[in-house]
Amino acid sequence: MATKHIYATGFDESERLPIDLPCPECSGSLERDQRQTYCTECGLVIREYEIDHGPDWFDYQNQESNKHVGSPLTPARHDKGLSSEIGEQRDGMGNRLSGRTRRRFSRLRRHHSQARQPTRRSRNTVRGLIDVRRVTSALGLPTSVRDRAASLFRESQSRGLLPGRSVHSFTAGSVYAACRCFDLPRTLQEVESVARCDRSALRNAYRVMNVELGLEVTAPSPSAFLPRLASEFDISDTTRREAFVLARRLEDAGDVIGRHPAGVAAACLYEAGQQTGERILQKELATEAGVSPPTIRNRREEVREHC
Known part of the structure; x- marks a missing residue:
């Protein structure tokens, strides 16, 4: 040696x-x-012995210290990402554990799990944040929206808004509220399709959060829904531009107030398709937008008034 x-x-x-x-x-x-x-x-x-023994440095969310000593903190986990895990089959050197040692560590894992969630409130936090990550992943939302939804769920729990209401309704409501805060075109129907609650519970949870937490949300514009709807039907760029112009005219005229934004976007897209010669079925467009075909026909009449 x-x-x-x-x-x-x-x-x-x-x-x-x-x-x-x-x-x-x-x-x-x-x-x-x-x-x-x-x-x-x-x-x-x-270059043979060029090793940096110091910590990595980065600027993450305006933290006081920018030392990198692990994964970044995230509100999407109940322990902010500072979790510890107990192994099962092998030790730190890669050697296989004996049966007696595995049983011992199994008991330690059970006690460790119970110690991390000693109260009902902490268990609800874990359940809620897991559901927030599930919903945001199913909708394909970015990490910033996921963290914002997790922060809204934590704030709702700290304000005492959860007792008497479903945890899953507030997780879905937090995701929808985060989408509204970031001006992302997501409807109640889309969030409900992946949530574990009905639309009435989701709407009620969002309404309570909007009133009690004072969310800074604005009314979604129909033009924000156009790119997603157009991509679903493989619409040409010419039809997209024409639909965007129609939506802008309605927004400037103030005729979108009190109207379903996805329904107005669908009507603009349908009318643009009629002008450019692209065939789009109202029924399929209404299903994708989460509205009824009569809604598209009614909004289309309003679009024609501004053409």
Whole structure:
């Protein structure tokens, strides 16, 4: 077994400029610049022992410390991401555990799980945040929306809004509220399709959160729903541009107030298809937009008034 230290013939990383050891190529002098050690005579860059032993640095969500010592904190997990897990089959060296040791660690995992969730409130937090991650993943929403929905669910629980109501209704309501805060075109029907509650419970949870938490949400515009609807039916760019112009005219005229934004977007897309010669069925368009065919026909009459 070798007993000689690896740095005996290498370069001391703790030393700064200059380095006393000669260049292995031309026996010239070595210097360190930034994270490179190079020869001043021949220009040879020594990379063999260039190891950064310090922590990684980054700026994450305006935290006081920017040291990177693990995964970033996230409100989407009940412990903010600072979790610990107990292994099952092997130890830290990769050796297989004996049966007695596995039974012992099984008991430790059970006690550890119970200690992390000692109260009903903490268990509801875990259930709610798991459901928030599930709903956002099913809808294909970005991480920023997921974290915002998790923060809204935590705030709703801290304000005492959950007692007497379903946890799943507030998780779905948090996701819908986060979409409204980020101006993402998601309807109640889309959130309800992946939620574990009906639309009335979802609507009630969102209404309570909007009133009690004072959410800064704006009315969704019909033009925000156009790209998603057009992509579902493979509409040409010409029809998309025409539908966008029609939607902008309605928004500027103020005729979208009190109207379902997805229904107005569907009507604009249908009328644009009629003008450009692209065939779009009202029934399929209404199903995708979450409205009824009569709604599209009524909104289409309003669109024609501004053509």
